[in-house]
Amino acid sequence: MNISRRTLLTAASTVALLAQPMAAAAQDLPRNVRMVIGSSSTGGDTYQNASILADALSDHLGVNIRVDPVGASEAFKALARDSRGTTIMMHHDQSYLQELYGVEGSPDIFAETIVGPTISVNPGNAYLVPADSPYESMEDILAAAEAGERVRVAIQPGGVSEIGFTAMRNAARMRAPGSEENIVAVNTGDQADKNQAMWDDLADVINGSIQANEQFTQMPPDDPTAMRFIWITATPETLNQAPEEGLGETTREDMLTFAAPAVSVPMTDEEDFTFDKEFFLMFNPDTDPAIIETIDTAMEEIYAEGEIQDRFLSSFFTPDYRPMAEAQEHLQSKNDDYETIISDLKPE
Numbered sequence: 001m002n003i004s005r006r007t008l009l010t011a012a013s014t015v016a017l018l019a020q021p022m023a024a025a026a027q028d029l030p031r032n033v034r035m036v037i038g039s040s041s042t043g044g045d046t047y048q049n050a051s052i053l054a055d056a057l058s059d060h061l062g063v064n065i066r067v068d069p070v071g072a073s074e075a076f077k078a079l080a081r082d083s084r085g086t087t088i089m090m091h092h093d094q095s096y097l098q099e100l101y102g103v104e105g106s107p108d109i110f111a112e113t114i115v116g117p118t119i120s121v122n123p124g125n126a127y128l129v130p131a132d133s134p135y136e137s138m139e140d141i142l143a144a145a146e147a148g149e150r151v152r153v154a155i156q157p158g159g160v161s162e163i164g165f166t167a168m169r170n171a172a173r174m175r176a177p178g179s180e181e182n183i184v185a186v187n188t189g190d191q192a193d194k195n196q197a198m199w200d201d202l203a204d205v206i207n208g209s210i211q212a213n214e215q216f217t218q219m220p221p222d223d224p225t226a227m228r229f230i231w232i233t234a235t236p237e238t239l240n241q242a243p244e245e246g247l248g249e250t251t252r253e254d255m256l257t258f259a260a261p262a263v264s265v266p267m268t269d270e271e272d273f274t275f276d277k278e279f280f281l282m283f284n285p286d287t288d289p290a291i292i293e294t295i296d297t298a299m300e301e302i303y304a305e306g307e308i309q310d311r312f313l314s315s316f317f318t319p320d321y322r323p324m325a326e327a328q329e330h331l332q333s334k335n336d337d338y339e340t341i342i343s344d345l346k347p348e
Contacts, residue, residue, distance in 0.1 A: 028290040030086045033065045036079065038072035038091030045122045045211065048315055049279045050090045053119050053299075056308045060298050072098070076107055083286035088295070090119070092279045094159030096335045100342045103158040109282060110332055114292060116281030117299050118327045121318040123234040123242055124210030125277050126258070127153075127164055130198055131219070131226035138168075138231050138263050141205065145172045145182040154186040154194040154203035160277050161194075161207045163338060164233050167273040170341045171265045180345065199225060210255065211316060214248040231265065232258040233275040241318045267341065278320060278334075280327055296324045 035054050039046035047069050054065040070078065072091060079089045098106035109115060135141050141151055153168065155161040162185075169180040186203045188194050191212045197203040210232070219226035232239070232255055239255055246252045256262060260272040267273035283292050300323060302308050309319040322330055 028288065028294045029061060029063050030084065030291075031063055032086065033063060034068050034078070034087045035065055036068045036070050036075035036087060036089050038075050038089070038094060040069050040071040042069055045124075045209075045277075045317070046090070046092065046279070049120050049122075049312070049317060052308065052311050052315070052317075053090065056302050056311075057295065057298055060302050061294070073105060076113075079113065079282060079284050080107075083284045085283075085287045085291035087284070088116075089113070089282040090279060091282070092122075092160065092277050093163075093275075093331075093334065095280075095282070096331065097160065097163055097338065097342075098158045100335070100339050101158045101162060106158075110328075110335065112285070113282040114285050114287070115324070115328045115331055116283055116292065117296055117324050118278050118280040118320050118322040118330065119299075120279050120312050121234070121238050121320045122209070122211075122277045122279075123232075123238045123255075123318050124212075124247075124316065125160060125164065125233045125275060126208050126210055126213065126229055127205055127231040127233075128198075128208045128213055128217070128227040129205050129230050131221045131223070131228055133204065133228065135204070135230065138171075138265055141168070141183075141230070142172050142175050142179075145179040146176040148179075149182060151183050151205060152186050152203045153183060154188050154197040154206040156189060156194070156207070157185065157187050160275070163275055163342075164207060164231070164273075166338075166342055166345050167233075167265055167267065167275070169345050170267065171273070173345070174266055174269075195225075198227070205230065210247055210250065214250050218249050229255075229258045231263050233273070234259055235274045235276055236260060238276050238318050238320075241313075242316065243313055247316050267337075276320075278331070280331065292324070299323075 037046050037050045050067045054067050058065045075089050078087050095109050099108050129135050145151055153165050155165045169183050172183055173180040186197055188197050194206045198206045216225050216227040242252050244252050260274050265273045303321040312319045
């Protein structure tokens with residue numbers, strides 16, 4: 001693969017950062033730090049993960065880190081305005097997926113920010129069908145599309161909700177070119193909107209999550225709100241780190257029956273599509289490198305102590321610390337892999 005412009009810019013940013021003298025100590029940090037997040041909700045997974053990390057960093061460094069749920073667009077604006085290190089950003093894969101999907105105003109994070117360490121994974125990204133759906137598996141959905149049947153999938157466009165939908169269309173195209181046109185998006189808003197689309201018979205499949213939708217999978221089959229998991233996108237490695245008891249009435253063993261390799265949604269002839277929703281930090285590119293190094297080092301020390309892992313796991317998140325250099329390489333690789341299928345299958 002040719003080296004992209006964003007890869008060269010990322011490498012240049014990292015080299016410049018490493019070339020400068022470091023003094024990784026708490027005194028390099030401002031006393032008050034604002035952690036903006038790409039969500040406006042205080043009850044969602046982004047806020048939960050940010051709060052766990054902010055509390056740990058505050059205690060470890062002796063500074064005040066406040067989580068501010070302003071939404072993705074405002075978070076990127078706030079980060080771009082502040083090079084002093086008093087504003088940092090935490091979000092997940094939507095940060096680069098929006099740019100790949102061509103969402104207006106989305107930055108190229110690998111060129112316009114310094115991507116920092118990864119934090120955790122929400123292993124719960126999932127797709128569900130009504131309890132009385134004729135589709136018993138992803139194989140049934142792909143076969144229906146091949147037979148000319150229209151399969152409606154409720155998503156929130158431009159991010160983690162849409163990437164699995166794109167993977168479905170890619171798998172359909174690999175199976176029977178042209179059949180991907182029968183897997184169509186029903187563009188909605190948040191999770192409540194997607195659920196309602198199913199209940200109103202506007203969608204045959206919805207994007208959801210284990211955390212938000214597991215309760216509906218426990219309803220009696222004749223309940224109009226009852227659902228069934230049909231696909232969980234997380235890697236088996238990530239799911240295997242989840243608590244054995246799982247969540248609600250759905251055990252870890254149950255979850256693995258809906259994930260690869262038990263459920264196959266091919267990305268290539270050799271590889272199934274999987275997607276771990278990962279949270280990570282971002283910094284203004286003009287931030288003092290010593291501040292960034294201080295946070296990166298503090299996170300390494302916090303994760304070495306082990307307490308933060310228990311906090312993530314108790315909330316059904318998977319600890320996923322990678323130091324900054326490794327995180328940049330890892331997330332760039334994910335970006336490049338998903339760009340391959342998105343570029344060919346962007347909805348018209």
